[in-house]
Amino acid sequence: WREQLREFVKQACPSKSKTSWRKINRRMLEFDVYMPILVGEKMKDLVVAVDTSGSIGEEDIAKFLSEVQAICVNVQPEMVDLIYWDAEVAAHEVYGRGKQGKLIESTKPAGGGGTDPTCVSTYLKDNRIKPECVVMLTDGYVFGSWGEWDCPVLWCIVGGNKAQPKVGAAIVTGK
Helix, strand or coil: CHHHHHHHHHHHCCCEEEEEEEEECHHHHHHCCCCEEEEECCCCEEEEEEECCCCCCHHHHHHHHHHHHHHHHHHCCCEEEEEEECCCEEEEEEEEHHHHHHHHHHCCCCCCCCCCCHHHHHHHHHCCCCCCEEEEEECCCCCCCCCCCCCCEEEEECCCCCCCCCCCEEEECCC
16 A cells, blocks of 8 residues: 555656656557656645544554655655644644654644544645645544545555545555
């Protein structure tokens, strides 16, 4: 799931400057030509929203944060909006490129209530945050709607829950 997560974020990067043979360019297949696809490695604003509801343990949060750190290394976003949420946005931290290396040491997770991802999409709209993509890290035990999104959204659902989001792409994995 970690590799799929990194690939999603790279695909969302607007400046496609590197080639990758992980997938082939389908537009060239009709000519019997196999070409790599272009992928990006830099982006302006990335939102990572971490579910901190009561069903999420410290071990899950530690896994989530290590993946946030890995994304920062791979994609080098100019800005990372790290949002902790449960039934509402409990905390919002912003990390510029110079502070992303210390993200794990400096972050302060908050939350512990129910689970309603609509609060994140509403929060982004209300605060005029327009990321290039959103990564939602959750266990998938969602009450209510999955939200309305103005950008690509990837749901990383850990813990073996087979939840299927109504919007965006999903990666479902065990512990």
